[in-house]
Amino acid sequence: MMNVNYKAVGASLLLAFISQGAWAESPAASGNTPDIYRKTCAYCHEPTVNNGRVIARSLGPTLRGRQIPPQYAEYMVRHGRGAMPAFSEAEVPPAELKVLGDWIQQSSAPKDAGVAP
Known part of the structure; x- marks a missing residue:
């Protein structure tokens, strides 16, 4: 009888679902880094x-x-660590990753920890 690890299957499906947004558009072309x-x-x-x-x-x-x-952010995105998965160039194109890394470095802390950007 096959022993199925439902947590691993669920996590994999969730990750696959979440990563679909990365393929939907190319916001780097518009320069809209918060998107x-x-x-x-x-x-x-x-x-x-x-x-x-x-x-x-x-x-x-x-x-x-x-x-x-930015170099650290780029490394973490490509290689992952712990619970964070690695993202391929197909999921996060190099141009978007560069813009994203620069934006994260220059970003301000959230005004209220309970409010997303």
Whole structure:
């Protein structure tokens, strides 16, 4: 009898569903970096807010306002670490990743920890 790890299957399906947004558009062409952040980072690195109330904490650490070097952000996106998966160039194109890394480094900390960008 096959032993199925339902948590692993569920996590894989969730990751596949989440990453679909990365293929939907190319926001780097329009220079709208906050959209890139929302589509590739915010799901895990921002709390879920509904009517000003935090209804779910973020999975990963806050990225905004930490002056993270772009090279470090790019490395983490490509190689992953711990619970963070690696993202391929097909999922996050190099041009978008460069713009995203620069924006994260220059971003301000959230004014209210309960409000996503």
